[in-house]
Amino acid sequence: MCSIKSNEGTCYKAGEFCRKSDAGATTTDQAGRSITCGYENGDSQPHWHY
Numbered sequence: 001m002c003s004i005k006s007n008e009g010t011c012y013k014a015g016e017f018c019r020k021s022d023a024g025a026t027t028t029d030q031a032g033r034s035i036t037c038g039y040e041n042g043d044s045q046p047h048w049h050y
Contacts, residue, residue, distance in 0.1 A: 003027045012048045020046060
């Protein structure tokens with residue numbers, strides 16, 4: 001279902017860290033909701049968010 005998977009092969013969930021190389025990318029979580037990898041509030045590591 002998800003086009004970008006974690007190193008473990010699972011779909012990401014909002015709030016999880018994402019790879020810096022995925023910053024700006026969009027995929028879906030297990031429920032099919034769209035999530036985007038990005039920096040928020042000056043974070044040093046990007047997270048998946050709705």
